[in-house]
Amino acid sequence: MDRYVTSPMSVFTVEEPGHCDASRPPPGRRRASCNLLMQLILLLFALLALCGVASQIYYLSKVQAKLEATQEMVNMKFEAQQMRMKTAFRDGQLFPSAHLTGLTVKKNTSLDIPLQWESAHGLAFLHEMEYSDGSLRCKKSGLYFVYSKLQLGVVCEKVDPSLLFTHSVKLRTMGSVTQLMVNSGGFCNNQGSQIWKKSSFLGSSFLLEEGDEIFVNMSDRSLLRAQLQSATFFGLFML
Known part of the structure; x- marks a missing residue:
């Protein structure tokens, strides 16, 4: 009897589509x-x-x-009392500041000499600032708001209407003087006016260093009217 020998069949497995190793x-x-x-x-x-x-x-x-x-x-109208309250306190803190009033007007005074002020009485005060001979001296460097207001007036019959006044705030530092702000204008130029009145205000922010001095000058001091400390003043405060 013949014997048929069959070799083992190879088995191939094909993965179905979408099937993958669970470990990956x-x-x-x-x-x-x-x-x-x-x-x-x-x-x-x-x-x-x-x-x-x-x-x-x-x-x-x-x-x-x-x-x-x-x-x-x-x-604002820049009344001295309002400026004083604004400059002294903010957020419950007291910052370097000064407010000067009581301008002293002296005749025949050189224009190189700063205007002189009251620094201790009335509405005037100093805090972490020094005052000497018309100048405020900074004791701490920083950004400051500097302001000056002058009340002016004159009887027109006694002056030349073609003249101009110059109100300026200046900085003295390291021996040199720099003009920070200036306001110029004429007076007695209104026809039929016997008495001329006007206020001149200057105010802006400046970066000041320790030892810097700030002062105010006026070209024609005969125009100054300083009877009211709420009308003529000068000061600064740290921002």
Whole structure:
């Protein structure tokens, strides 16, 4: 009897589509994990950027508040009592400041000599500032708002109407003098007017260093009317 010998059949297995090793996540799931990680990283950067923007907005709001307070004073009538209250205290803190009144007008005085003021009586005061011979001397460097108001008046029959007055605030530092602010104008130029009256105001912010001196000059001192300490004054305060 013949015997037929058959060789063992090879067995091939074919994975069905969509089947993968359970130990390795499918490509779609890996992509989803990467996308989630990228989204988390982007969210972190966005939060950091928002924190930076928020801090800048807070700083700018503080600066704007100070500028608005300064602008409010510029738009006021600048009565001395109001200026005094504004300059001395802000947010419960006392800043370097000074308010001078009681201008002393002396005839035949050289224009190189600053106007002289009252620094201790009435509405006048000094805080972390020094006053000497018409000048305020800074004891602490910083940004300051400097202001000066002069009340002017004259009987027109006694003056030349073609003349001009010059009201200026100057800075003396390291032996040199710099003009910070100036206001010039004519007087007695209104027809039919026997008495001329006007106020001249100067005010702005300046960066001052320790030891700097600020003073006020007036070209025609015969125009000065200093009877009221609420009408003529000079001062500064740190912002």
